[in-house]
Amino acid sequence: EAQVTQNPRYLITVTGKKLTVTCSQNMNHEYMSWYRQDPGLGLRQIYYSMNVEVTDKGDVPEGYKVSRKEKRNFPLILESPSPNQTSLYFCASSPNGGPQHFGDGTRLSIL
Amino acid sequence: DQQVKQNSPSLSVQEGRISILNCDYTNSMFDYFLWYKKYPAEGPTFLISISSIKDKNEDGRFTVFLNKSAKHLSLHIVPSQPGDSAVYFCAASGNSGTYKYIFGTGTRLKVLA
Numbered sequence: 001e002a003q004v005t006q007n008p009r010y011l012i013t014v015t016g017k018k019l020t021v022t023c024s025q026n027m028n029h030e031y032m033s034w035y036r037q038d039p040g041l042g043l044r045q046i047y048y049s050m051n052v053e054v055t056d057k058g059d060v061p062e063g064y065k066v067s068r069k070e071k072r073n074f075p076l077i078l079e080s081p082s083p084n085q086t087s088l089y090f091c092a093s094s095p096n097g098g099p100q101h102f103g104d105g106t107r108l109s110i111l
Numbered sequence: 112d113q114q115v116k117q118n119s120p121s122l123s124v125q126e127g128r129i130s131i132l133n134c135d136y137t138n139s140m141f142d143y144f145l146w147y148k149k150y151p152a153e154g155p156t157f158l159i160s161i162s163s164i165k166d167k168n169e170d171g172r173f174t175v176f177l178n179k180s181a182k183h184l185s186l187h188i189v190p191s192q193p194g195d196s197a198v199y200f201c202a203a204s205g206n207s208g209t210y211k212y213i214f215g216t217g218t219r220l221k222v223l224a
Binding site for chain 1 (some may be wrong): 117143145147148152153154155156157160200202204210211212214215216217
């Protein structure tokens, strides 16, 4: 089954404790992206990647890092999480940057 | 500065009638637009897209209209069904060379049986 898998689905953690949200897709897609969804703000793009070793900033990249060492994986790293990064995060992939297939989301709470 | 705006947070429509969801944008460099549907506890699902070289695109019950001069696009759902009840997001990209996407804030559609 074609899917984008995010882990963990839920996480409660504390300020400053580094965390990584993993994202993996099994569709051999070139493009992957991370978004956060906040009430009243919709979806905002954090980072995207057109291919292995190629990443670019989206609209809200501050406080986040990503890496694309393999085509299938695109982890989101919060080096020093803060409460304003409490949000619902989505990973997505696409063959070529067009319509994206989204994962089911990761709800992060940072206390 | 919200470059993509969905000014109606919610919309209610009777089953069988037409649902019209609207989206406005400010950046004239946007040339590719998409609509996604989102159910609770799931990721968004792609519905339909349109390139700026077109003014209309249809896929079954879903039609997207693009008015470039007004910087406005709309999604028409005909006929509306209870299963269409979801949050709808429009998204825009300057697709020629960049794959950075800007999403609207979403419109919650409720189709009443």
